[in-house]
Amino acid sequence: MKLLSVNLGRPRAVPYTDQPEGLTGIDKRPADGAVRVAAPGPKGVGASGLAGDAVCDTRHHGGDDQAVYAMAREDLDAWERELGRTLADGAFGENLTTAGLDISGALIGERWRVGPAVVLEVTSGRIPCRTFQGHLAEKGWVKRFTLRGAPGAYLRVIEAGEIRAGDAIEVVHRPDHDVTVALQFRAATIDRALLPRLLAAGTALHPESLAAARKYAAAQGG
Secondary structure, three states: OEEEEEEEOOEEEEEOOOOOOOOEOOOOOOOOEEEEEEOOOOOOOOOOOOEEEEEEOOOOOOHHHHOOOOOOOHHHHHHHHHHHHOOOOOOOOOOEEOOOOOOOOOOOEEEEEEEOOOEEEEEEEEEHHHHHHHHHOOOOHHHHHHHHOOOEEEEEEEEEEEOOOOOOOEEEEOOOOOEHHHHHHHHHHHOOOHHHHHHHHHHHHOHHHHHHHHHHHHHHHO
C-alpha cells in the first residue's frame, strides 16, 4: 500500500459553485516534494489539513474531521473505463491518491500511518455535490457517483508531519466493529434505515454523521 500522489488545489473562479465568491479548490494537482499535514481546526474555521491546499467553501468542506480526502487509484481507473476519459491523480479533488488500499472497505476509526510520521483516522465517505458535478462535467454525476458507492474517505489528522508521493501506507489500527466507509456512505445517502448501524463506530464517526444516526435511531425508538 502506498501513496501515489499528494494533491493540492489553488483557488479558481468557476460558474458551477454556490460558494459566495464563486471560488473552488477542487481542481487539485500533484505536488512536488514534501507536504506538511496537520489538524486545521474546527469546521467553519479550519480549512485543509495540507499546507498549500485551498478550501474555499468552509461551510461544507475542511475542518478537523475532514482535514484530508483520500481516493483509491483503483476507483479512478474503474471510472476511467466507464467514462472513456483519462482521470489524473487529484481529478476527484482528492488530497491523497492511493494504491493497494481498499478505501471503501476501510473501517470508520481505522488509522493509517503515511510515511514515517503522519497518522490519519477515517471518519466518513465523501458526499458528492454540485461543485463536484460541475468539475467533472458529467451529466447526472452526483447520482452516478452515489450509486457506485465508492466515495473515498475523509480523514482527521492524529499525528502531524510531512508526506510525499511514494510514501508507504500502513494500517496501524482497525477498530472492533463492522462500520465501513461504504456502509456509512450508503446510510447517509440512499438507505437511511442503515443509520442506526453507524452508532457502533462511536465518536470516531464524523460528528455530523453521528448526530444523524442518533437522531434517526431516537425517532425509531432505538
